[in-house]
Amino acid sequence: MEELIRDRIHEALEVERTPSSLRARVMDSLPVDAERAWPRPALRLTGQSVAGLVAILLAVAIIAGLLYTRGLMPFIPAHRQVPLGAGLISPDGVAIGPDGSVYLSDFLGDRVFRVRPDGRVVVYAGGGSAGDGQALKASLFHPAGLALDHEGNLYVADTPGGALRKVDARGNISTVGDPSGQPYGFGSPQGLAVDSHDALWFSEGYGTVGGIDIGTRGARVDGSSLPPPGWVPGYIAFDAADNLFISDRAPAIATSTIYINPPGGGCRIVRLSPDRRLSVVAGTGVCGFSGDGGPASRAQINDPGGIAFDAAGNLYFADSNNHRIRRIDAHGVITTVAGTGVRGYVDGDAGQAQLQFPFGVAMSRSGRLYFADMTCQCWDPAAPGRLRVLNLANGKISTVMDGQTPIQAT
Amino acid sequence: MSADHDAELVKRAKNGDRFAFDALVGPLVDHAFRLAFGMLHDREAAEDAVQEASVRAWRKLGNLRPGTPMRPWYLAIVANQCRTIVRGKWWSVLRLEPFVGPADRSFEDGIVRGHDVRAALRRLPADQREVLVLHYYLDLPLHEVAAIAGVPVGTVKSRMNRGIASMRPFFRLEGALTSWKS
Numbered sequence: 001m002e003e004l005i006r007d008r009i010h011e012a013l014e015v016e017r018t019p020s021s022l023r024a025r026v027m028d029s030l031p032v033d034a035e036r037a038w039p040r041p042a043l044r045l046t047g048q049s050v051a052g053l054v055a056i057l058l059a060v061a062i063i064a065g066l067l068y069t070r071g072l073m074p075f076i077p078a079h080r081q082v083p084l085g086a087g088l089i090s091p092d093g094v095a096i097g098p099d100g101s102v103y104l105s106d107f108l109g110d111r112v113f114r115v116r117p118d119g120r121v122v123v124y125a126g127g128g129s130a131g132d133g134q135a136l137k138a139s140l141f142h143p144a145g146l147a148l149d150h151e152g153n154l155y156v157a158d159t160p161g162g163a164l165r166k167v168d169a170r171g172n173i174s175t176v177g178d179p180s181g182q183p184y185g186f187g188s189p190q191g192l193a194v195d196s197h198d199a200l201w202f203s204e205g206y207g208t209v210g211g212i213d214i215g216t217r218g219a220r221v222d223g224s225s226l227p228p229p230g231w232v233p234g235y236i237a238f239d240a241a242d243n244l245f246i247s248d249r250a251p252a253i254a255t256s257t258i259y260i261n262p263p264g265g266g267c268r269i270v271r272l273s274p275d276r277r278l279s280v281v282a283g284t285g286v287c288g289f290s291g292d293g294g295p296a297s298r299a300q301i302n303d304p305g306g307i308a309f310d311a312a313g314n315l316y317f318a319d320s321n322n323h324r325i326r327r328i329d330a331h332g333v334i335t336t337v338a339g340t341g342v343r344g345y346v347d348g349d350a351g352q353a354q355l356q357f358p359f360g361v362a363m364s365r366s367g368r369l370y371f372a373d374m375t376c377q378c379w380d381p382a383a384p385g386r387l388r389v390l391n392l393a394n395g396k397i398s399t400v401m402d403g404q405t406p407i408q409a410t
Numbered sequence: 411m412s413a414d415h416d417a418e419l420v421k422r423a424k425n426g427d428r429f430a431f432d433a434l435v436g437p438l439v440d441h442a443f444r445l446a447f448g449m450l451h452d453r454e455a456a457e458d459a460v461q462e463a464s465v466r467a468w469r470k471l472g473n474l475r476p477g478t479p480m481r482p483w484y485l486a487i488v489a490n491q492c493r494t495i496v497r498g499k500w501w502s503v504l505r506l507e508p509f510v511g512p513a514d515r516s517f518e519d520g521i522v523r524g525h526d527v528r529a530a531l532r533r534l535p536a537d538q539r540e541v542l543v544l545h546y547y548l549d550l551p552l553h554e555v556a557a558i559a560g561v562p563v564g565t566v567k568s569r570m571n572r573g574i575a576s577m578r579p580f581f582r583l584e585g586a587l588t589s590w591k592s
Contacts, residue, residue, distance in 0.1 A: 030465060
């Protein structure tokens with residue numbers, strides 16, 4: 001056994017040999033001073049320069065604060081306290097629970113709703129002002145992506161807060177972190193997905209995708225190997241074979257309203273396979289609309305949002321700026337399954353229905369594709385979005401929840 | 411290399427002789443990198459850890475008591491640096507295979523994720539991983555592992571036992587496959 005362990009550990013770790021240049025690098029990095037004192041900072045701060053620096057920082061903080069509280073900050077809508085009884089404002093992420101409950105994040109409303117199987121809608125998390133503890137008393141800050149693990153825990157991307165939150169089945173919320181309770185930090189997390197081993201995967205708006213084995217360590221992937229123009233990872237989803245599909249969103253210029261995507265973004269759907277290979281499944285790197293009936297890799301799409309799979313393995317995604325839901329089948333052929341491309345709000349036959357910036361999507365076991373219809377991307381309570389559903393069996397779209405839907409206490 | 415020769419090199423290095431420090435630490439850089447990689451599982455992070463630990467060793471050389479063997483002293487600094495990194499940084503960079511272009515094939519091509527020894531090792535607590543790497547990968551005797559980890563030999567043994575117990579199902583499976591193949 002002793003030899004077996006030794007052999008296996010050698011085999012596992014000898015994938016990386018000591019770089020031949022490391023010894024020279026080590027010696028080059030030694031400080032030159034004979035006394036081996038800590039290096040002095042290059043910048044010497046005098047009292048005058050410190051005062052100047054503090055004044056500049058204060059001025060920037062005050063201006064940013066004023067802009068932010070008035071909702072004038074261009075990239076993040078202001079944080080507003082929404083009364084508990086208020087309705088849906090800006091639906092974003094969607095997830096389906098094992099009992100068929102639909103979970104919906106309300107980005108501007110700072111809550112997560114649960115649509116029970118009987119149709120009643122309750123607040124599941126957020127709306128309060130507390131930290132970790134009871135989910136209904138907790139404060140969420142612009143929640144976006146949602147994902148459920150196999151134990152029924154719901155993960156929420158608290159986007160500008162840079163945190164991932166976990167709501168357990170008993171209604172307690174906590175912040176995802178290391179075993180000592182230290183929260184992990186994220187850069188504008190958006191998409192969430194759980195793989196078959198219950199590892200939680202996330203995307204960050206500034207170009208990374210990563211995964212965490214809860215309680216141990218995580219890893220991040222950068223998309224620098226992708227062809228130009230780089231990527232802006234949005235929503236993510238796993239298929240049955242643990243391939244991770246990533247929406248590569250539109251660059252700033254292609255989004256029309258308040259929210260400004262970071263630069264880059266190729267309007268593509270990218271796959272990260274379990275053997276760590278990136279490939280483009282859909283999109284050409286140029287935002288637009290084309291290619292229905294042909295290979296998805298030669299079709300144009302525009303600001304893809306959520307991704308979901310049906311039981312047969314077909315991929316569905318929200319082609320947000322094209323106001324469509326599109327499908328890629330197992331042969332890689334792309335088609336539109338809902339929406340005409342004309343922005344609007346019309347339920348009924350999917351081919352004639354009108355959508356308005358569909359975004360988060362989730363597939364139920366019975367073949368119903370739930371999607372968040374954002375209405376205007378303006379995050380304005382006066383123009384609330386909707387939760388709608390496409391029944392794949394009959395091709396009909398209906399509205400599940402809108403800004404007027406009453407929110408039940410329990 | 412004799413103890414006298416080492417003592418002379420240490421004396422010269424303490425006086426700022428970089429060549430003497432190179433003669434002392436240079437041969438240990440390979441051990442240091444292997445320890446750091448075993449702890450961090452990230453090549454770049456391991457290189458950075460060795461570099462940083464070496465600078466710390468250079469600065470702390472004045473604290474090295476006469477007669478203290480160089481290898482456990484230096485590797486203890488490397489191990490400490492790795493522990494700091496493990497505590498402070500919860501993520502590593504996942505290196506990707508080269509970009510493969512458009513995926514015209516079916517995306518249900520069923521590549522199955524496997525758990526290898528490295529993944530199992532990575533899941534261990536850092537203190538268990540450290541002693542396993544030092545003993546089984548760097549092939550250091552237990553008393554030297556204890557000196558590097560800064561704990562008694564008995565603690566090293568119990569950490570090793572716990573680590574092996576956590577990985578035992580995997581070793582058994584691997585053992586079964588090995589014996590079947592042979």
